[in-house]
Amino acid sequence: MKTEASLLTVNRPLVTLSNVYKTFHAGTVNEVRPMQGINLAIEEGSFVIVLGGNGSGKSTLLNALAGSFAIDEGRIELDGQDVSQWPEHRRASLIGRVFQNPFSGTAPSMSILDNFSLAAKRGRFRGLSWAHSRHLQDELRDRVRDLRMGLEDRLDCAIGSLSGGQRQALTLLMATWIKPRLLLLDEHTAALDPKSADQVIALTDEIIAREGLTTLMVTHSMQQAINLGDRIVMMHKGNVLHDYSATQKKRLRVDDLLSRFENIRRRELLDESVAELLRARYI
């Protein structure tokens, strides 16, 4: 299946980041540089896991793709179009997203049905037609029943009354209701208890496999990184440090990833001690 997909892909990748730079709070003490000339190409149909420590720029990478901020330099191409200048809401026509915080992906005081009626119009024109169409209600009931969370009879409940796991499962369903060209998952299980996290991960895997979605998933969990996806991108200090292809990834174990991280940490310590040394000598 995987080889088939790679054979079928056209030469042109679905997503290309070329030499992307971003600095926040430039010129102040809070200056952060989460993107320092990132180059990355993602083939259609691939499921990429993004790893990295705190402040490595992995969430920023996803936000740059989604258009949460304008990049300083470089170019982002999506589905053959240069989307670098597109505002967030325009890129939403191509992108589905699930956030780390279960509260971010749904409108809490509105019903499940209301929320899905919004998702059913992702990136499309919203006019004066009835939001709760019979068709939407029927399809929603079926697909929510498939979640096996007992939510199919509670479609009129405010979504804010549900648990984090339920909300993330629904957000995932909302993000993929209209098939997105690219699915962005930003540590979407990090805020959940282990059992809900497993449920949501199983659902994620199922939906991505069924729909053949091109996905970028940020995670902190090495186990998830090993079990899911067909490529791992490891980030460090605003750049791609390692890039494991599907075949390399198959041989990878949790320990390998951990030792990679250990290396990074050691190098960082070294950096600091060298800097300390130089400072002591020259200042």
Add this chain to the structure above:
Amino acid sequence: MTLLIGALTLGIILALLALGVYISYRIFDIADITVDGSLTFGAAVASVLLVKHGVNPVWATTAGFIAGAVAGSVSGILQTRFHINSLLAGILVMTALYSVNLHVMGRSNIPFLGAATLSTYCEQAGSVIFSGSETNLWGWIVSSADLTMLLFMFIFVGLIALALWAFLRTDLGTAMRASGDNPQMVKALGGNIEHYRIFGLALSNGLVGLAGALWAQYQNFADVQMGIGMVVWGLASVIIGEALTGATGVGIAIIGTIIGSILFRQLVAIALSFGLNPNDLKLVTAVFVLAALVLPNMMSKFTFRKQKRFL
């Protein structure tokens, strides 16, 4: 009885103002003081068209709505395009509108003095419907003009409320509601939250302008001061409505807001007839809203403490 009908009619007219405040306060979660200016703006535009230009009252009233909507969209543009705090944007537009209103009206007060208005229409219609200038209502003798005005306003505001309810359940209306609830999510689903905010505030202040135009025609004059403190009035109506209905859905909230407005006007009429100094009215309204905002919090703290003792 005449007093009661008067208070009812005014309560229903001001329900439009309350619905406008409901949109800004409950949907977008902002206290939009533009209302104070746009109420007068709607009244000013309508009254000038009626008195100076002899325009048909229906068109003059529509112009009141449009005037309010323009004021609201200016406020919305200040908030979204120029990132001005919603409270400050409201204050700026309200202040600017004070001068604009004086310019539009040409002086601080316009009496209608025999110009054709919705009131005169109702007077004519009333004498036809109830065959005579006075009518017997369950043993009370009331003016048929007043009664017709009340009925007309009741039906009109009911239709507007129905239209608002329907709008809030369309794709656009749902997205607008969500943009106040969770802007991040709406952006991720391809909604332009800036447009929704501008449009929502235009709609909100349009309703307020409409209320102003109707109010002026009901009381037969427009005054440059009539908008002062009206946002608090609207808030009071919304809060009473929520307290009465428990407001879960949009439809119930809309009905609650209308009932809240009518009830609040009744309370004021009763208080005034029992000798409340009209000068204290704004103070009492403000204290009422403050209490309504603070008390639920204090109550829950109190019950929480009580529960804790049992644990």
